[in-house]
Amino acid sequence: MSAAATRVGIVDYGMGNLYSVAKAVEHLGGKPIVSGRGSELAATDRIIFPGVGAFGDCMAALEARELGDFIRTAAQTRPFLGICLGMQMLMDSSTEHGEHAGLGLLPGRVIAFPEEALRTADGRRLKIPHMGWNELHQQMQHPLFAGVPQNAWFYFVHSFYVEPSAPGILAASSDYVLPFCAAVAADNLFALQCHPEKSGIAGLRLIGNFLDWDGDRGADHAI
Structure with a gap:
């Protein structure tokens, strides 16, 4: 399926960065369908699950709109991209x-940057949230990384990060006071802590790869 033909469901539960994601999809030739209705999203070819805000509030908003079961099903049945909090909410807790x-779609938990690690050697306290450009260190070969240079710069805004309990799902890492998981992948699901829609050429390339991806991750191994 070409990017021009693909219908991209963007999950609207009242707390996502929907406009930037929809504009990126449209720019790349896809057809963004922003909706908070499972019946409308179910008619799309692939799903983007963005998120901004606090984890508990977002989970409550998702369940209030009866979208939890839809997300659980969609993440297992079609190409699925989680962004920022949309990545964190896929975890167990x-x-x-x-x-x-x-x-509970991926094994692991979401934790805060440890307070003791936020001090530099000269006593400065590093800022939380972690906000700005950081390198994305690819840990596996994946179709969504095609044409994205190793250690490309991506834009991050977050105070918590994912700690996966299955090492095999770690797709990329980054660094802020310590190395942290910046992307995960499993079957037809891929998710990032950073914002590809705000990450310039590299981010657009990754989203473009998602529009062309059939959900079969294919051969992958540590790099």
Whole structure:
């Protein structure tokens, strides 16, 4: 299927960065369909699941719109891209403002940057949220990384990060006070902590790859 023909469902549960994602998809020739209705999203070819805000609030908003079961099904049945909090919510749980259950699609938890690691050798405290451009270190070969240079710069905004409990799903890492998981991949699901829609040429290339991806990850191995 060509990018021009692909219908991209963008999940609207009231807390995502929908405009930038939709504009990126449209720029690349896809047809963005922004909706909070599972019946409308189910008619699309692939799904983008963005997210901005606190984990617990986003999970509550998702369930209030009865989208939780749709996300669980869609992430297993069609090409699926999670972005930022949309990546975190795929995990088992989060410690952000208490303990919260996630969607349970990937094994692992969401944790805060450790306070003791936020001090530099000269005593400066590093800022939280982590906000700005960081290198994305690819840890596996994947169709979404095709044409994306190793250690390309991507834009991040986050205070928590994913700690996967299955090492095999780690697709990329980055660094802020310590190395952290910046992308995960499993079957037809791919998710990033950074914002590809705000990451210039490299980010657009990754989204373009997603528009052409059939969901079969194919051969992958550590690099």
